[in-house]
Amino acid sequence: MKKVLKEILSTSLYLLGVLCITYLVIHFVGQRTQVQGSSMEPTLSSDDNLIVDKISYRFHDPERFDIIVFPFRYEDNTYYIKRIIGLPGETVQIDEAGNILIDGEILKESYGKEVIHNPGRAYETITLGEDEYFVLGDNRNNSTDSRDPSVGNIRREEIIGRAWIRILPLDKIGFIKHR
Numbered sequence: 001m002k003k004v005l006k007e008i009l010s011t012s013l014y015l016l017g018v019l020c021i022t023y024l025v026i027h028f029v030g031q032r033t034q035v036q037g038s039s040m041e042p043t044l045s046s047d048d049n050l051i052v053d054k055i056s057y058r059f060h061d062p063e064r065f066d067i068i069v070f071p072f073r074y075e076d077n078t079y080y081i082k083r084i085i086g087l088p089g090e091t092v093q094i095d096e097a098g099n100i101l102i103d104g105e106i107l108k109e110s111y112g113k114e115v116i117h118n119p120g121r122a123y124e125t126i127t128l129g130e131d132e133y134f135v136l137g138d139n140r141n142n143s144t145d146s147r148d149p150s151v152g153n154i155r156r157e158e159i160i161g162r163a164w165i166r167i168l169p170l171d172k173i174g175f176i177k178h179r
Helices: 002-029
Strands: 030-034 049-053 067-071 079-086 091-094 100-102 132-136 161-168
Touching: 067 132, 079 091, 079 100
Parallel strands: none
Antiparallel strands: 030 049, 049 161, 067 079, 067 161, 079 132, 091 100
């Protein structure tokens, strides 16, 4: 009888340990998220499953072109995934030709799927605060991003993490390229 109780206690402690480690990993290291919609095409597609790295930004600041996940301010349990374009302290503007200007200079990037038709609030120069980022979806004409007042500038504290690995679909499995 003692042996059975000892075995039950041992198994229970093992399962408790696994649950604690799982909890710590999900809340502090990484979590799974699923892409909904086409705003990040062609980089990410709807129904792609990703692992979000939640730890690296504890050691360094987000960088231009990082793909990040952050909560939508006006709807619980809704998260957006977008690419960082503007960094803290910079000015961002989108001109009539669809060019993205960072501190008055045209940004050289190859992520936008097409020329931007609607600059939104970036039609006028936006000055980012010391902890703010300007984000865009790669599918620029089909993305609700920092150009829209409902999203606006993203504060550093709102960033959950950086898209790290695509785990589904299996034919696209691998690390996500940010640069």
